[in-house]
Amino acid sequence: MSGPLPLPEVVSHDIDPQMEPSRLVYTFGGAAPVASIRPGSVLSTSTLDCFAGRIRSSADKVSQVCDPRFINPQTGPFYVEGAEPGDTLAVHFVSIEPREAWGVSTTVPLFGSLTATATTALLHPALPERTWFYEIDRADRVVRYAALDTPYTADLPLDPMHGTVGVAPALGEVRSSLAPGDWGGNMDTPEMRAGVTCYLGVNVEGAMFSLGDGHARQGEGETCGVAVECAMETVLVVDLLKATPTPWPRLESDDFVMTTGSARPLEDAFRIAQLQMVRWVAELTGQTEMDAYQLVSQTSLSPVANVVDTVYTMVAKVPKSVLGTTVPMRGTHARLRSAAAAYLSSR
Amino acid sequence: MSGPLPLPEVVSHDIDPQMEPSRLVYTFGGAAPVASIRPGSVLSTSTLDCFAGRIRSSADKVSQVCDPRFINPQTGPFYVEGAEPGDTLAVHFVSIEPREAWGVSTTVPLFGSLTATATTALLHPALPERTWFYEIDRADRVVRYAALDTPYTADLPLDPMHGTVGVAPALGEVRSSLAPGDWGGNMDTPEMRAGVTCYLGVNVEGAMFSLGDGHARQGEGETCGVAVECAMETVLVVDLLKATPTPWPRLESDDFVMTTGSARPLEDAFRIAQLQMVRWVAELTGQTEMDAYQLVSQTSLSPVANVVDTVYTMVAKVPKSVLGTTVPMRGTHARLRSAAAAYLSSR
Amino acid sequence: MSGPLPLPEVVSHDIDPQMEPSRLVYTFGGAAPVASIRPGSVLSTSTLDCFAGRIRSSADKVSQVCDPRFINPQTGPFYVEGAEPGDTLAVHFVSIEPREAWGVSTTVPLFGSLTATATTALLHPALPERTWFYEIDRADRVVRYAALDTPYTADLPLDPMHGTVGVAPALGEVRSSLAPGDWGGNMDTPEMRAGVTCYLGVNVEGAMFSLGDGHARQGEGETCGVAVECAMETVLVVDLLKATPTPWPRLESDDFVMTTGSARPLEDAFRIAQLQMVRWVAELTGQTEMDAYQLVSQTSLSPVANVVDTVYTMVAKVPKSVLGTTVPMRGTHARLRSAAAAYLSSR
Amino acid sequence: MSGPLPLPEVVSHDIDPQMEPSRLVYTFGGAAPVASIRPGSVLSTSTLDCFAGRIRSSADKVSQVCDPRFINPQTGPFYVEGAEPGDTLAVHFVSIEPREAWGVSTTVPLFGSLTATATTALLHPALPERTWFYEIDRADRVVRYAALDTPYTADLPLDPMHGTVGVAPALGEVRSSLAPGDWGGNMDTPEMRAGVTCYLGVNVEGAMFSLGDGHARQGEGETCGVAVECAMETVLVVDLLKATPTPWPRLESDDFVMTTGSARPLEDAFRIAQLQMVRWVAELTGQTEMDAYQLVSQTSLSPVANVVDTVYTMVAKVPKSVLGTTVPMRGTHARLRSAAAAYLSSR
16 A cells, blocks of 8 residues: 555546437347456546436426437446456446536336336326426535426535446346346445445456446435436446455445345345345354344444335445444455545546 | 523323333223323333343343233323324423443344244244343443354444334224334334424324333344334423324424335335325425425435334435425424423423 | 034124214224124124215215224124133134125225325325215126216126124234234135135134125225125124134135235235145145145135235135145034034024 | 138247257347247247256255256247237147156245245245155146155146246346246246137237246245246247237136236236226226226236246236127137137147
């Protein structure tokens, strides 16, 4: 840790906002890589919003403007050199910044957590379809909400994040970018913000990492189904842990270790995340599973990620302060944090 | 708000830790009141731990020491003068302090979120039954965890709360103190801490308020089913909002309004809490429901309360900072906070 | 089994259709017995429909005509002499016959399986509230359906049953007659028809048996929430199996043994019913649980009972033909069938 | 309809039981067609059992003998000429017959409905892994069960069916053959037997129809996760309804129309199937949705299909007798039944 860090290699890959929607990528798995990345590299990239930029005013309705086949385009996939099934991909978010001074949220017919859906199939007609425009003040770090039906306004903290981060799934599956699962995908957790490292188990050669679905902010649960959606400029450091399976996506910040689970019903998402955390804590602290179960039971924060996607996502979040001196994932987070600092200071 | 506040009336009622378990109260509804309280009064009381103090060492197993009919005794019910169906009972927690320098957690056969249960009925034998003793350091505000199978230890922040707070249910029902619902009951949310006001819809004359199940702390979800259980000394201010229905329990702190929902599957608990929040925010801000849905979607924190009880509990938590100058529940929280301050300064 | 059977004692108890709704019984537990029954007796009784007869034409809407506190009145409770916790009450349905030549179904705001409800809490307004009147042709055994909005009609087989059959719950609980659970209650399974024996675990002295909610017929699931509701004249034989716990209600017909489970989500109702069946089959056939699991997996019919009540109910139904020569529940079904025959032939 | 029916074209395609497991097809979508079929043709084919024939004795354990990537091989996909998105593929099962005189069932670690699974993630170790061999007596139409741990035996009716029947999914997805959904797939319903017509919405050009997972019989729910698995010889008639979307798979027998829904929790599978049935009945009878809701509520049978796969499957089953003279799906079932008869009489 002494001496100046070597500058990481930087790969730049921008998505073309003018690209024909049908030519963008809407799946995890099943698409050819757009670039190759060496582990340890910085990736400087950008993402379209989930509507591929088609919603331009509060008069635009998703059901009229968007083709349902072309929702939630991803940037990628990126082929990570040397990645093989059984490895873990580590992705550290150096920065996630809205590209424009606006974001958008909507209701979408039969989508969201307080409405009938295609799955919670009921006889109700869809709720009204509405579109909210937000001003994003990047200087003041504020997202400005304005009600549609009354003059009510409120300033909300800017808290940029990616809803969709993942790799190609196992078993030869190709999954829509609307779905979350053990490959990551559309987890929609506000914990996926700058400063965090995301760990994803590799299922196919090259991992085939993609990301998208930037949110200027979202509530936990993404209740109406749509966050403050915006195009993003995002910088990541990408790394590889060889021969390290990670069954479900994990996150690490300076202060917390986090696990995710994605399933319906929501208690199964909770169970997956908690069981993963119990096993991780047992491994990190050398405790038995029953002891780790006890420690997690008294210390886990359990924020909801989404209750709207094809399956729902929960996060288990344990403070590192109760884990003693243990270093998760062989110190990857600290190492990537340093690489990020080196990159930022070189700019 | 000018001049010194009048001192509120103080009612003292302690539970007798030596009382025969069969004579304690284990239900909401169905029991005769132990005392009568005038709205505006301070109630100084105490509660037994959920095992009625029967677990005294890590050698004690719940299934051997406790009678399954006599789990989670409540202090109360208290008859609140003037309370009628359609009113709301407000309960402000002035202080919640462990009575002893120890707490206890256990696993219980077929109870918890990472085990087969009577409801998630599977062919597995029960997980091992274990008991963890915690030292509670009230001066340092620390709960000391010690693993059973290895020498691992960790200091956790003391964060006392009540798992069970409620009134008699509607429809003439009598419900076990193990169950949460729209009457409150065993919600097991760590948000039920000192400084918070809890609002409960009144279903029967006198409301019949009870509380119990003190926790020195718990994780969100109470994953293993049992928090750091301890007897408590608790001071509350009790108030009444006439002709104000509250369909599901709400909480208010200085910075947040909170709603709860209790149901299975867990997404229905989430839906109840979120819908209650949307309606409350609409009412508070004068927005339409669709606008309030949008604002809640971008601002709600959504911590899990429990995923272990007869039904599960979720909390929706919106910062008052996005609600403008509105005053929830006619200023009850501020008023009870002042009464609490007057009481505390008089001691 | 030789010689003519002695005539069983007959207890007659009719419910008064003119009784003031507030004086009827709407709970399991919490009410004083209306009569006492000796095991082995025939009970000849009658039940009101779930609306207490208030819906008299297709112009009557439940939300206008019925007080929500007074829905689903029960006949009973009956005190069964000698019944103690740990026993099983056996109730054989000799006959269940509509008292009138009409029945009624409705939609009820925010109730049913294809609508938002109080629990699956959504932003949708309630579905339209409608009332369908059915002619019941007791001679032709037909229930005549007529659409409200078009001239469409269809004749459906008359298949009378009781939606609600149960005893007082455990743990001192008092439960609304709208709820199903391990005490029975509002299970709403069409299997509860004449010729069937229902077994219920006894939780309190005297068992406190009640029944109601007659249906001229219903589909599996009771999808809209309301069957073809009608007042019933019902004859049962009541018996007691001492020192025989029955954790969840069971049914037995000439050809099938059946178990029930009531829970949400619906898979937990399925799991309860299947696990109860696996254990029952293991006990009846002397097989291990793993072998019984296999046999049940290949032979169980699994009809839905209801997906509309406070929790949902599933039935597991295994043909006796795969159980060899074993005699379930010590031959109670055959014995009560004989008593029923003796009673019927004496009329 | 007069005169002898023309003999349908017959396509024969057998799966090679010696084929290397890694070369078989385990997905819906993502594989090249094995043959092309003209609508109206008979397809005479065969399928491997879900273990690709690897389980040969009760000593074989799935976790030891099978590669988890190579479970549930499908025969196909078949390219159906002229099939386009928006069409419906009709598949009539002429005959489904076990190829061998034996079948096999097993438990599989962390798979089934009465065990912890990867999704209902718990701390329990897996249940014991066992394998049951069944003699299939094709002459007597009997499947012979023999317990492993005791001498208990039982003869069960032979009732052959396909667990897995489907087309390529929408949105460019490729789904494991272990998953059921709106494309069909691993629905595991015993209703998929000879004499039934299955309707599947077409998502991609050519439909890409596959089938597999033959069961000599199964209980409703497939409780332990594995039916009496066997290789099958199956004859189908394949047809196409142009410009006829079918959102979820439907089945039709001589006496019933059936819809399916696949989701978790199980009540959502129920809701999907019931809503599809309400809409189908409304369309067939010219009734409004509210009237069809009522008629379905009183007449639907609601058997469980599976409670073990990646999502669960329910069936709604309404007798044609209550649908008047209406002819579902433009008479396709009757037409294919005639073609089947013509084919069989020509043999």
